[in-house]
Amino acid sequence: MKISHYFELESHVTGGIHESVVHQRKMLDRLDLTYTTEPTLEADVFHCNLMGPRSVWYARQARSKGVPVVANTHVTAEDFGDSFRFTNTLAKPLKPYLEWAYGLADALVCPSEYNQDLIETYTETPTTVVSNGVDRSKLAGFESLEDEYRERYDLESPTVFLVGHVIKRKGLKTFVELARRLPDLDFAWFGPLDLSLKGRETTALIENAPDNCTFTGYVDDIRGAYAAGDVFCFPTHEENEGIALLEAMAAGKPVLVRDIETFSWLEDGKDCLKVSEAGVDGFEAALERLRDPELRAQLGSNAAARSEEFSLEAVANQYQSLYEEVV
Template sequence: MRVLNYLELDSRLDRAGIGTAHDQQVKALSRAAAAGADVEVVTSPWRDGDPVGGLRGALGGRDPLVDYDVAHCNLVGPASVALARHAKYRDRPLVLHCHVTSEDFRESFRGSNTVAPALRRYLRWFYSQADLVLCPSEYTERRLADYPVEAPVRAMSNGVDLGSIAGHERLRERYRERYGIDGTAMFAVGSVFERKGLTDFCEVAKRSDHEFVWFGTVDSGPQASSTVRRWTRDPPENVTFTGWVDEKAGAFGAGDVFFFPTKVENQGLVVLEAMACGKACVLRDIPVFREYFEDGHDCLLRSTREGFAEALDSLAADETLRERLGANARETAATHSLDRVGEQLVGVYEDLLARRDATGSAGADASGNR
């Protein structure tokens, strides 16, 4: 079977979690194919890989889009809407992957809170077109049920790509020297948003003697929120915002305790990456983290700034505790392998194709083939 696994605006999302998740899907499916699964993956909907090739095909009387058996879209923009319509027209099973919700859009960009209610209505309409909606967690599955999305929804981990963080240990000294890091460093990785817990990150740092480092893109354009501008222009003395880093593995190598007080996540890919590196993690106690992680076993979950500060102090003072949590975290991350993701995706596609062949409809059953 040929799967069109498409990410609209892929070149602009290579630094975002959505881009990482899409890359991991493609890699997971490629591994599944290498292991013998009957799956071929294409990532561009255009014939010959670009719109010009598509136009040549159209002028020659051919469909400008590639042939495929299953369409799998990872974004929600106009090109994804058009591809969804195309899949329906050609009676091809349509999988829509929910990486975006109105809840996790809030507190991200300037004006995002104002747009969020309208986005919720749009997402309800868009996701409802699918034969199956995939999402990264049961938490997100429950949110979509509240919209409500009128399509079967199935939770499936995004997984973690160990190759993307390989060599983090050998990059440690280089990145610590580059950013002037000394001692036990509390760190975060990812774009700097208030939703990611920016204010709590800085307020906890202000009452601490430890170093705090946030590795990730800082928006400076008109889309940047006033909160991001305020904290990044005048951070506490012990807080460093690095901006974009060339090697993600270097960020995970340089830091010691992963501190991620994010308010809303659909899964939290960076947490799995930190855990795969064996880092002790201090996370906000939110439902999605309770779903995947265990307080005191592979992380510390806290709800207040006082709780965050206490947890970070404990880990800074107790190397044995850091090592125990880190070792357990590495085992947790191992359960989210890309091999498993590939097997699950292939199973989803095969089920949808079998259902279409058996019933004449690509729709999944009410349980989402779980």
Template sequence: MRVLNYLEFGDRLRRSGIATAVDNQRRALEDSDHVVVTSPWAGGSTVRAGIERIGGGRAFAEYGLAHCNLVGPGTVAVAEHARQGGIPLVLHAHVTREDFAGSFRGSNAVGPALERYLRWLYSRADLVLCPSAYTEAVLASYPVETPIRPVTNGVDTDALAGHGELRERYRRRFDLEGPVVFAVGNVFERKGVPTFCRLATRIDHDFVWFGPYDTGPHADPTVRRLVRSPPANVTFTGWIEDVRGAYGAGDIFLAPTRVENQGLAVLEAMACGAAVVLRDIPVFEEFYTDGVDCLKCETLPEFEAAVERLASDPDLRTRLGENAKETARGHGLDRVRAELCDAYAEARRLAGGVTTD
């Protein structure tokens, strides 16, 4: 079957976890019976689609199932086309009101309107996918009037291979020494940047956050302040060209985030064998076990104790890291493939039967 796997604004989102999750989907489906197309538009672009339509042709490409990963106007158009044409529609809920809050200036204020919009859009699908049972419960509370199914974001271990070979290069590049505490991803307030920086003032180790940040008018004021004037032992790297260097350079992965739908960077850190310290939030209860593949904390003193304990105990770092690798292997692309194929079959059934490929 020809499947549309669509990421609206894909070029602008290449630095995001959503883009990584979509890359994982597409790589996983390469070894399936599905043929994946990534643009819904005839000719591959909205301009070409418009020309085709003016000439009496069709604006949309041909596919037997539509799977959309964002919530913008292009996705709304695909959803309407699917509904009119009887094409099974899968919407992937990478975006919720809860995880959008604390991302940009004003993101909290638009929360109520965003929730209403997401409830309307997701309810138009035949099936909604999301990264976790936690997110499923969030969507059900809106409520989304559509069957919801969790599917792991997965982790591409092959794409992370060789991270250790980059260790010295990236440590020299950012002047890092000793056990390094690190984070990976966009520098958002909800990701726990204030906690990351407060913790650094209490611990005499290098802290580094690998990932892009904004300092313009739309940036969160707290993030802008901390990035411009971080504690002396904190480095914000901005965008790096090879994320493997981040996982190679760091030793203790710190995720003090308040809200996640799964935590893709956590899975990547685990796949690389890092010792992981997490905030004890509901979604992490689904996937990670305190004292086995991570340490979980709630308060700043608990974070401090966990980091100091790991920094002084290389054997504990190794044990947690090896267990973390095993956890990550359980979220490999083979699992992503199986869960997506099962979800597509369910979506076709919910839409009313088998469609033409």
């Protein structure tokens, strides 16, 4: 079986979508499946990861030639807003476009049950939930970088941290306000800033953050983030799954999340701590609890154990089954 595993705009798209594609290709290597990253209909399956105009063109051609089309639903209108400049404006017309584009596929891959529920309001195309997975090999040896990264960014334990693009949707306002309310704790957000792509409100939040809130920008070795951070605080308002969350769990870090539907699979008090309040108070109270090193250790250990079901080894066979089904 040969797969055309296409990622439109591959050299430009970063963040979770890029990581998901990297994970998929590692899984294809593990399965020993033949694949090309070029778009071609000389394949048994055309698999696209971003439904841009070129992917749509190939998907339409594939359907006319009887080549089954598989598409990942990384992008939703709900997830698109509050990200970069102009994304709120584009989110509204994006939904009807995606309804049409996802409807061209024979099978859709959704990273979570929450995402699946959303996509089933877009199209009647059959959906399958397959996690983006977590690449444990990517984290190997992260502990050895603790001293280097704490010194580089002047961080003291316990450090509250987050990993990923700095965007409003991921709870930027909450993160900054928490740092302001808890000045004796260090807060660090590891990930690209891309200020030229941010709206005025996002830029103001970053530039006016208190001294104990560090935005590192791009880091050359993301393992350093998991080495220097002690509590993964993820107050995101909307998420399709959250690869950084899975990585933090795999690294044995206690996680604090907003109680949104995406994270319904996490058990509060066992796998993580959840905050249901709309404001900052609940997060502040939870961080006060997480000053306790014993609680951090217990939640981190539970998180690491729970993350095992999302390893690439555990997820890979789901792609094998899906390809066989559509063929």
